[in-house]
Amino acid sequence: MDHFDVAVVGSGPAGSTAAGTLASKGVTVALIDKSQFPRDKACGDLIGPRALALLKQLGIELPNDSTRVGDMYLDSPKGRRLTMAAAPGVNYPGHGVLMQRSRFDALLHDAAISSGATAIYDRVEGVVALDSKYEIATEKGKVTADIVIGADGANSQVARSLNLIDERSTLFGFALRGYVESNNNKAIISLLDQSELGGEGRGIFPGYGWIFPASDGLCNFGVGVGVGSDKKAASTVNRAFTYYKEFLATKGIVLSDSAPERRRLGGWLRMGGSGSSFGSSKVLLVGDAAGLVNPLQGEGIFAAIDSGYRAALAVVDRPSSPLFPYAIEMKERHLTYLEATASLQRMALKYPSLFSKASEVLCSPLLPKIIGSSWGLFYNDLIEGAQNNGSKRVAKALRSSAMALRLAETLVA
Template identity: 35%
Template sequence: MTSATSRRRPDEDAEVIVVGAGPAGSTAATYLARAGLDVLLLEKSVFPREKVCGDGITPRGVKQLIDLGIDTREEAGWLHNRGLRVVGGGVRMELDWPSLADFPPYGVVRPRNDFDDLLARNAQRAGARLLQQTTVTGAVTDERTGRITGVEAKTGPERVPVTYRAPLVLACDGVSARLALSVGIEKRDDRPMGVAVRRYYTSPRTKDDFLESHLELWDRSNRDGPKLLPGYGWIFGMGDGTVNVGLGILSTSKAYGKTDYRQLMRSWLDGTPEEWGFREENATGRIGGAALPMGFNRMPHYRNGLLLVGDAGGMVNPFNGEGIAYAMESAALAAECVVHALARPTGFSREQALRRYPTAVQQALGGYFRMGNIFSKLIGNPAVMRMATKHGLPRATLMRFVLKLLANLYDEKGGDAMDRVISTTTRLTPSA
């Protein structure tokens, strides 16, 4: 029932529809509901649900959790880490997260089935109406203006067709981007994509103060001697007796799309020390895979009442494959623009507020993602990657700079010389 203060019309089901209750959708729904808006949050799965991810969150993502009001203390179920361990070129280096004014000095690990559930319940507590087992199949638009008026979906176990109506829709439906595709917003082929596979293993390495990144993947089970495999790997201790182990490959690599990623992972892990436990008999589930849409590979981020948020807008970091932090950041920006838009009369003034969203996203991330797109092309060449690993890893000062750059962790104002270099370069890099 429409409340007395709602701007919802009698023929509308909500003031705002948010499609997808992952980190982007739940974050946006929380901020919108807290602002007093009538929010309908549609999720195709049922919580808790599995999601392919590394489960590691850098300090950039932790900041978003804190901004959202989430308790990130270890007592609240978060496993903290102090930095990144980089392995490659015969070097093993531990790098603490940088000490900054803008970001906390720790990262966290939490399984996505629990993490996403927590964020969705947080949105519900804020006042958002969550409908699970509701798969959105496309947008409903006004035939005359092309403006979005709602979404078509199939709901419940019987997948009953239903239409939900609202004047604004946030597409937080991930890499599938069904909503964007339904209104003709296509993927950009000049932007990188990634693919990641991961699996959980029972392992004595379950508790670790560092996230571990392997810049070289070696198949040591090869009879003809060690063989260098394409991609990079990770080992993230979960603190519960298990470890999240995975690998990623960029579309800029010649191996992309031509590789059996699951077999690639087995080959790498068969060459790791047996005492780590990364063997078939210690696996606690199947190998899962997912695509990573990077560097704004789907644009425009706003059109005719539809806002693309997080993975739906290609907002995965091309430097390191991180998506959660940017999903939540873009969700906060989208929510702010929607709140201001709905506080204005319909028409030009409201549209001005909505068009601020793609500009805000470009200002926040455009230059950095542009640099990341260039970086992804460079490291797609195995020779470049080997040279960087061989000559870069042994240099601690250089690696501290690289960590700040790759994880997007620096103070925009003030900070040290490294921060000023990254901030200036990001600001001057064209975002197109």
């Protein structure tokens, strides 16, 4: 049995960032993942501007051939289009980057190993607290550590085995992605209601379809839906995925409606900081294991690397009680936004047709252009670090409205 200062379970963006940061500061770290790298991961592959800024700060360089995405387009169910104009912030670039997760995650995993983390390829089955350490049971053996970082994604085994998650109060989402040949060079998000999906079922509201330009003439496309705590409701996604591909073909976006789609893969999202805390005692949850996905659009990579990095710093600064400083920082950096937008998603789950109508108003061509850039800042959680201008002021007002909704929800409960 091996003993480490820290065992990081899961080597996605959150775990690799945590392990790399710790190892570079002289901490002994086991980085345990059930998969060998490179491995695939269901994702839209879009790495947002704040994630790019943090990666740069951490000295992680992305390959030059990654596709840049600036403006994004939000299409309403009736086909109206809102342009979410991108702009550089004071501390992030005016674009995101598309990079297949198999490559991106392998890059971060390799960086953590080069920094000195010990890679263990094994499935974690449970974590037990002993007197002054933790025992991490894997399929093939055991590891012990003084501190555990749970970075094992939306279905975190670490969170489950220590009873750190309550699924009944969790906002889940489920999304399917594939790659398809396409002439599309825009990042498009399509809000779809029942009529677009052949009038069957409840459509995928709240949820959306997306198509993003990847590379080599391929686009990453998919559909995602919010289901609250009712995981069975995710069964609509398979059908919606097929309809969405047909829908794109009717818009002339996919090269041919018979173009085969490749590598269809699905995954759960745990959103809005719901259903779990940031850990207990000397176990810290990071990334999807802590439910840090944006409930409005499903982005989770930035919060994953940011929480992995902050958890590692808390461990280095306060090894005897890292949870307190880590949780305070997460509240400030992520939880306020996540909880406010989680309230919006809960409302959308309750009143899907109202939200469908609201999206028509949002995408109306009659609204001033500033709405597009402001909505982009709010929707993509880019308000902190945005340039001080009218767009930021409107975006802040949108965020305040969501926070007021959250307050009302809490008072009613």
